[in-house]
Amino acid sequence: MAESCRTQEDARAAFQTCKSPDAKDRVQFYDSWAENYEKDHSLMSYRAPHLGIDFLLDNFSGSRGAARVLDVACGSGWIAKLMVELGFKHFVGVDGSQGMLDQAAKTGLYKELKLALLGTEPLPAQTGAFDVVIIVGALDPGFAPVSVVRELCHAAKPGGLVCMSRGDHRGAAGLDYKKDLERELQLMQEEGLWSPVGLKHTDRYMEDPHLNTQRVQELQQDQRFISGTAYLYKKALIKI
Numbered sequence: 198m199a200e201s202c203r204t205q206e207d208a209r210a211a212f213q214t215c216k217s218p219d220a221k222d223r224v225q226f227y228d229s230w231a232e233n234y235e236k237d238h239s240l241m242s243y244r245a246p247h248l249g250i251d252f253l254l255d256n257f258s259g260s261r262g263a264a265r266v267l268d269v270a271c272g273s274g275w276i277a278k279l280m281v282e283l284g285f286k287h288f289v290g291v292d293g294s295q296g297m298l299d300q301a302a303k304t305g306l307y308k309e310l311k312l313a314l315l316g317t318e319p320l321p322a323q324t325g326a327f328d329v330v331i332i333v334g335a336l337d338p339g340f341a342p343v344s345v346v347r348e349l350c351h352a353a354k355p356g357g358l359v360c361m362s363r364g365d366h367r368g369a370a371g372l373d374y375k376k377d378l379e380r381e382l383q384l385m386q387e388e389g390l391w392s393p394v395g396l397k398h399t400d401r402y403m404e405d406p407h408l409n410t411q412r413v414q415e416l417q418q419d420q421r422f423i424s425g426t427a428y429l430y431k432k433a434l435i436k437i
Contacts, residue, residue, distance in 0.1 A: 207237070209241070209408070212241070223293075223339065228294050228295060234272060242403055242404050244403060245333045248362050248425060249331060249333050250280060250331075252395075253329065253331065253360045256358065259328055261283060261286075262284055262286050263328075265328050265329070266287060266289070267331070269315070269320065270341065271297070271307075271310070272297045272334075277304060277307060289308055291322065292310075293313060295312055323352070325354050326352060327354060330352050330353045332345075332362070333362045338374045343378050343381050349361070350432055357432045359432065360428070362427040363378075364402045365423055365425060367407075386430075390433055391430040393431075394430060396426055402425025403425070404422055
C-alpha cells in the first residue's frame with residue numbers, strides 16, 4: 198500500500214505482523230517494513246524520538262556542531278533528521294536491518310552506516326569515541342538484550358552522554374525486561390562506569406499498537422496510550 202494512503206488500522210496491523218522471537222525473522226520483517234516504518238509510527242503518535250532528544254538537549258552543554266553522535270538501532274534515520282535541525286552534524290548509525298539502513302542512507306546525514314544485530318554481534322563502534330550515544334525504542338524483549346547498555350557506555354567518550362528512550366509495553370515480558378534493565382543500569386552506576394543524569398517519564402509514549410480494533414473503540418483516547426521513559430547517563434571521566 199502506498200505510504201500516503203495508509204491508515205492507523207494499517208499501522209496496527211503492521212505492528213502486530215511480526216510475533217516471532219527469532220532475530221532473523223524480525224530482521225526480515227523490518228526489511229519489508231522499512232518504507233512505511235516512519236509513517237506507521239507517526240500514525241500511532243510515536244513520541245519516543247522527541248522524548249529522548251528533548252531530554253538530551255536539556256542536559257547537553259557541548260558544541261552541537263562538533264559532537265559525534267552514535268545512533269544505535271537507527272532505523273530509517275528519524276533521530277538524525279530531528280537532531281540535524283537542532284545543530285548536530287556528525288552521525289554514525291547502526292541497525293540490524295539492511296532495509297532500514299537503506300532508508301537511513303537516503304537522508305544523506307550519516308557519515309557511516311553499519312549493519313549489526315544487537316546482542317548477537319558486537320556493537321560496531323569505536324570505544325570512547327562519541328559525545329552522544331542514543332538508542333530509541335529497541336530496548337524491549339525480543340529486540341536488544343539488556344546487555345547492550347554496556348556496549349553503549351563503552352562507545353561514549355569519558356563525560357559523554359548515553360540516552361535511552363523506551364516504551365513500557367504491557368505484559369509480563371515487558372515488566373521483566375524493565376526490571377532487568379534498571380537493575381543493570383544501577384549495577385553499572387555502582388561499578389563506576391557512569392552516573393545518572395536523570396530520567397523523564399511520559400504517559401503518552403505512543404498508542405498501544407497491540408490493541409485490536411474492538412478494544413480501541415471501547416477505550417477513551419488517553420487509555421489507548423502506553424507510557425514511556427527516557428534514561429540519561431553520563432559516562433565517568435575516570436573509572437572508579
